[in-house]
Amino acid sequence: MHKTEAPDARKIDAQPSAVALAYNGDGTAPRVVAKGRGLMAQAIIERAHRHGVYVHESKELVALLMQMDLDQRIPPALYRAVAELLVWVYHLEQIGASPDATESEDADE
16 A cells, blocks of 8 residues: 655745746736746746846745746736836846846845
8 A cells, every 4th residue: 555645845845936927018017928846947947048038036026926827917916026127137138237147136135
């Protein structure tokens, strides 16, 4: 007889997570276009780098966005956090920074 156990929450949390947002500047909120854990998260990040998309690490924001459905627009409660990321990306584009480097929110502290 085999005993089936629930996955350990610590192991799930230890897996990297990634969420990709799309914003076209049309006045509507950004939407979740990709999300995943583990190998899927790595693939999302690698694809972002390959296509010159900036990557920012924010475990708290990713945890909130992981709860959303694909193609769902971000809720008003996350507007400020996402707006700050858009400003960060705009700034990097203005100074000509390379999108190949991953940035952590802890880097500013």
